[in-house]
Amino acid sequence: MGRFDHRTVLVTGGTGGQGASHVRAFHAEGANVVIAGITEDRGRALAAELGERALSVRLDVTDEHAWTAAVTAAEERFGPLSVLVNNAGVQNPAAPIETTDQRVWNRILDINLTGTFLGIKAAVPSLRRNGGGVIVNIASTSGIGGTAFYAPYVAGKWAVRGLTKTAALELGRDDIRVNALHPGVIETPFITEPAAGSDTPISDFYSPEPYAIPRLGEPADITRALLFLSSDDAAFVTGSEFVIDGGLLLGPALKHDA
Known part of the structure; x- marks a missing residue:
């Protein structure tokens, strides 16, 4: 018996480094998984790999009509949603506020914040039809502290915190x-490859050496916590x-004396 037998889980950004990890883990624990994203070929390939309990849907998270269509497709195939994971997100090119183009600001907030808002709005009626359920919003440590040169991303993730609590x-x-x-x-292409319009990946700005746990995170580190929050164990x-974050927000750790 899996923790998510007979439950339907929709994951946005479901083919990315973290998203695919989440999708596979929910599926392994018995869930029907809906892989939502804009990269249709990768979504179809992952659904084919997982089999009949997986469905790929195209979803631009900034499009309210696309959200309605995605939830409808999930219900028609598997029944009402049990879990929504608002995982889709993008990063802005590194730039100080004074040189950040407003179009960049708008795009990042449209996807990272408005996309999360629209996901909650679209999923709630289905979750109610299910008799209840879970929404997990994937934010960031940048939503708790500041990160120089990433104002749009930071602002959006701070706002996701308030949206979550409301x-x-x-x-x-x-x-x-x-x-x-x-x-x-987390060691995924989101971190190790430059954002669109940038030549520098985020990983160039970070060394895990000062962390209390001196390594970059892995998608599985996030997935394990996600499964807990989505399960009855977190009722x-x-x-x-x-x-x-391995202690990133704590500040530099004491060096270990050999």
Whole structure:
């Protein structure tokens, strides 16, 4: 028996480094998985790999009509949603605020913040039809501290925190729990490859050497926490924030004496 047998889980950004990890893990624990994203060929390939309990849907998270279509497709194939994972996100090219183009600002907030808002809005009726469920918003440690040269990304992730808590207050009596995960620097193409319009990956700005746990994170580090929050093991947890960063936000750790 898996923790998610007979449950339907929709993951946005479901073919990315973290997203694909989440999708595979939910599927391994018995869930019907809906792989939502804009890269259709990768979504179809992952669905084909996983088999009949997987469905790929094209989803631009900034498009409210696309959200409606994605939730409808999920329900028609598997029934109402049990879990929504708002995982889709993009990074802005590194730039100080004074040289950041407003079009960049708008795009980052449209995807990272408005996309999360629209996901909650679209999923709630389905979660209610299910008798309750879970929403997990993937935020960032940048939503707890500042990060120079990434103002659009930081602002959006800070806002996701408030959105998470508001949704938790509104939906708790519907037996819908809403929480946020704050990954640190996770070793995926999101970190190791430059954002569109940039020549420098985020990983160039970070060394894990000072962390209490001196390594970059792995997608599985986030996935394990996500599965906990999405399961009945976290039945009394809502409006909460979970930081998974190896100690990045703590500051430099003491060096170990050999």
